[in-house]
Amino acid sequence: MNPENNGIFEEELEKIKGGSTVTMGIEELLLDRAKNEGKVEGKAEGERIKALEMAKTFKKLGIAIADISKGTGLSVKEIEAL
DSSP: OOHHHHHHHHHHHHHHHTTOOSOOOHHHHHHHHHHHHHHHHHHHHHHHHHHHHHHHHHHHTTOOHHHHHHHHOOOHHHHHTO
């Protein structure tokens, strides 16, 4: 093994770990990151579904589409398509 390559490897590994002090293998680290990213994406999708459900309800109640858009963060086009 080349000591110079070892140093480069260690530097790159530290970048991937992001300064984490928890000792784990690269595979575990990458799986953990993927899991956390999946949780964030899942939460965002859940919030979007809630916004769409609220928009449907508000639209049925006759609330102005522009007001629904302001309240839910959905576009007018998205709400009109409901």
